[in-house]
Amino acid sequence: MPDSIMYQEDAFVVLEPNQIEQILTPQELLEKLKGILSTRQDELPKELQKLTSVNDQAVYLRDNFCELDVGSDAYLQWYVIRLDK
Template sequence: MPDSIMYQEDGFVVLETDQPEQILTSQELLEKLKAILLTRQDDLPKELEKMTTVEDQAQYLMENFCDLDMGSDSYLQWYVIRLEK
């Protein structure tokens, strides 16, 4: 049986083009993804197209992916972190 600590998260490390590494809470990452998705409703990943709200899209993206295609010259990646062993 897996240890429950495997499913805990303390935050996310976020890597973005021309930006220093950031540590964000789940809520901060969710808000960041929502802001990006609001401007990209015509260019969503296929999995998000069926969802009707930006909130649902951002939540699904945060929980099921670790990056978002931002075009050829930019990137956005996030990874769950635990601060305690």
């Protein structure tokens, strides 16, 4: 049986082109994703098109993906990290 600590999300490291890495809380990443998704409703990944609210789309994206294409040669990547041993 897997240890439940494997499923804890203390924070996310977020990578963007030409920017230093950021450490965000799950809520901060959710807000960042909502901001991006609210302006890109015509260009959503297929899995997100079935969800009607931007909040639901952002939660699904945060929890099930680790990258979002945000335009020509631009992307947003995020990875779960645990802050203590």
